[in-house]
Amino acid sequence: MGENAINSKKSVAVMGIVNVTPDSFSDGGRHSDAEAAVAHGLRLLEAGADMLDIGGESTRPGAAPVSEAEELARVIPVIAGLRARCDAPLSIDTMKPAVARAAVAAGAGIWNDVSALRGGPDALEVAAGLACPVVLMHMQGDPRTMQSAPHYRDVVEEVESFLLARAEAALEAGVERGAIWLDPGIGFGKTTEHNLALLAALPRLVAHGYPVLLGASRKRFISALDPAAQTPDARLGGSIAVALAGAAAGVAAVRVHDVRETAQAMLVQAAVASARER
Numbered sequence: 001m002g003e004n005a006i007n008s009k010k011s012v013a014v015m016g017i018v019n020v021t022p023d024s025f026s027d028g029g030r031h032s033d034a035e036a037a038v039a040h041g042l043r044l045l046e047a048g049a050d051m052l053d054i055g056g057e058s059t060r061p062g063a064a065p066v067s068e069a070e071e072l073a074r075v076i077p078v079i080a081g082l083r084a085r086c087d088a089p090l091s092i093d094t095m096k097p098a099v100a101r102a103a104v105a106a107g108a109g110i111w112n113d114v115s116a117l118r119g120g121p122d123a124l125e126v127a128a129g130l131a132c133p134v135v136l137m138h139m140q141g142d143p144r145t146m147q148s149a150p151h152y153r154d155v156v157e158e159v160e161s162f163l164l165a166r167a168e169a170a171l172e173a174g175v176e177r178g179a180i181w182l183d184p185g186i187g188f189g190k191t192t193e194h195n196l197a198l199l200a201a202l203p204r205l206v207a208h209g210y211p212v213l214l215g216a217s218r219k220r221f222i223s224a225l226d227p228a229a230q231t232p233d234a235r236l237g238g239s240i241a242v243a244l245a246g247a248a249a250g251v252a253a254v255r256v257h258d259v260r261e262t263a264q265a266m267l268v269q270a271a272v273a274s275a276r277e278r
């Protein structure tokens with residue numbers, strides 16, 4: 001068997017995270033300055049990211065909302081700066097339709113909305129008008145309160161029906177079917193058991209035919225499973241384990257902080273999967 005029989009392509013896209021927030025989940029605001037955030041994004045692309053997700057409002061548990069003006073001031077210079085220096089798809093991580101619109105005008109091509117187009121009365125209409133891919137994510141409650149007492153009768157069924165209903169609403173508003181992505185929202189109003197149930201059920205979400213984005217990088221439930229890993233940057237092993245579980249389930253993309261390590265894991269995973277098929 002020649003070298004060229006070896007699959008050297010990963011089948012899962014790696015979305016690198018560029019948080020432009022002073023109180024980000026995990027980078028402690030080190031990239032809050034626009035130039036530093038642009039440089040960070042370019043490093044993630046060099047490290048193997050297929051696209052970048054730029055966000056200016058922290059959604060960490062307990063985080064307070066930021067104003068539209070503040071969010072725009074954080075993200076627009078970063079998107080414009082990255083657009084001037086790279087061709088990679090750029091995603092805007094926002095719940096605000098006006099921020100999504102300005103970000104797309106500045107060069108973003110994907111709207112990642114953790115509120116699944118519920119962030120304003122015009123969200124569905126704006127998404128249809130932008131005509132770009134939109135990520136619909138499940139969240140119970142809002143970031144300020146979501147981890148206080150997450151509760152579900154059947155978490156898998158409820159997340160699945162919520163996402164399908166939001167996809168339906170987007171379709172009705174005129175968003176193209178091929179532009180809709182789904183995301184179970186790991187850590188957004190979920191206990192460790194809820195997160196694990198959703199990860200175990202990923203094939204069921206994937207089976208609906210929409211590309212699925214999975215974001216579990218450095219999230220707190222990893223520390224619940226490994227109490228020795230209390231800080232976000234001690235959660236790399238767990239983050240990669242979740243990305244591999246996502247790849248095995250057929251997700252389209254993983255949203256991660258540790259791009260180099262995750263991209264390598266996805267390459268090896270794809271090579272093993274294709275050797276299994278031979």
Ligand code: PMM
Nearest residue numbers: 017025059112135137183185186215
């Ligand atoms: N997680 C965070 C922010 N945005 N977007 C999507 N689609 N999915 C996620 O899981 C997600 C997100 C919070 O994580 P961070 O503050 O570490 O970036």
